[in-house]
Every structure is written in structure tokens, then in C-alpha cells.
Amino acid sequence: MTPRFDAISLIVSDMAASVAFYRRLGLDFPEDSGSAPHAEAELPGGLRLLLDTEDSVRGFHPGWEPPTGSRHSLALLCDDAAEVDRVYEELVGAGHHGELKPWDAFWGQRYAVLHDPDGHGIDLFAPLSGPAAE
Structure with missing residues (x-):
């Protein structure tokens, strides 16, 4: 099997603020997403946008630190x-x-x-x- 592109994942510091922002852009997150550690919205073509809080990432990657700068x-x-x-x-x-x-x-x-x-x-x-x- 060959890996296939399935989702875009973003790490966020404030889930409620991020969900509200992306909803304003038309993405459909489930109702309780603002208080969840992980949220997903389906994108056109079957891709997904995944949001995970910094705390949830540190739960499985204790040494994780937010990157500085952005290239995407x-x-x-x-x-x-x-x-x-x-x-x-x-x-x-x-x-x-x-x-x-x-x-x-x-x-x-x-x-x-x-x-x-x-x-x-x-x-x-x-x-x-x-x-x-x-």
C-alpha cells in the first residue's frame, strides 16, 4: 500500500477560538468541538482538517514545543x-x-x-x- 494524503493537521493553543475562526470560513465542526482536545472537519474532496490542542499533543509527545515561525x-x-x-x-x-x-x-x-x-x-x-x- 502507498500512503495517501488524508488530512491537514494543525496544533492550536485555544480550541474554542480556532473552531470559531474556521467555522467563520465555512468549515463544519461538530457542535462540541470547541471544548474538545481534538476536532475534525471534512473538507471538499474527502480531506479533513484536524485540530489538536497543545496539551493533547504533549500527552503523547511530552517534549513537544511550539515551532517558531511558519512556512505553510x-x-x-x-x-x-x-x-x-x-x-x-x-x-x-x-x-x-x-x-x-x-x-x-x-x-x-x-x-x-x-x-x-x-x-x-x-x-x-x-x-x-x-x-x-x-
Whole structure:
């Protein structure tokens, strides 16, 4: 058997804040996820987003320490440029860090970057010509 890509796993410091953030982006976490040490939401195509608290990770990896810096981000396709702007403003207005305000990128997308409660990068993008569904 060959390993297959199944999930994206993020370690979070505050499960309730992280679940609330990702719900605002349209992910469907079970009702009691905000108080759980582990939560999962199904993504399009059958992948999953897994959230685990720092304490739950230390339960099986006692020496674990949060990394410094980040080299990854989650990229979310929006329906159009207006949705990129709306979602960015909504989340920044709710107190989340806006890293890069929406702009028309030279590669043909409306593009913005913000951070989730733990500093994970969230890229919002949409093609500049027509809806994303085309």
C-alpha cells in the first residue's frame, strides 16, 4: 500500500477560538468541538482538517514545543474578488491579524493573507476574471 494524503493537521493553543475562526470560513465542526482536545472537519474532496490542542499533543509527545515561525498556509478559494475582500474584512474586524490586505496580484487573482488564532497563514484568493466556479 502507498500512503495517501488524508488530512491537514494543525496544533492550536485555544480550541474554542480556532473552531470559531474556521467555522467563520465555512468549515463544519461538530457542535462540541470547541471544548474538545481534538476536532475534525471534512473538507471538499474527502480531506479533513484536524485540530489538536497543545496539551493533547504533549500527552503523547511530552517534549513537544511550539515551532517558531511558519512556512505553510491554508489557501481558500473564494467565489470572486468581492468575497476575498468581505471575508478578509470580516475576520480582521473580528480581531484576527491581517497580514496582507486584498490586492490584485500580477498572476491574475485577488489575493489576501490573514492569520488564524495561532498564527497559521490563511490565503484567500479568487480569479480576477469571472467566478471561481468557471
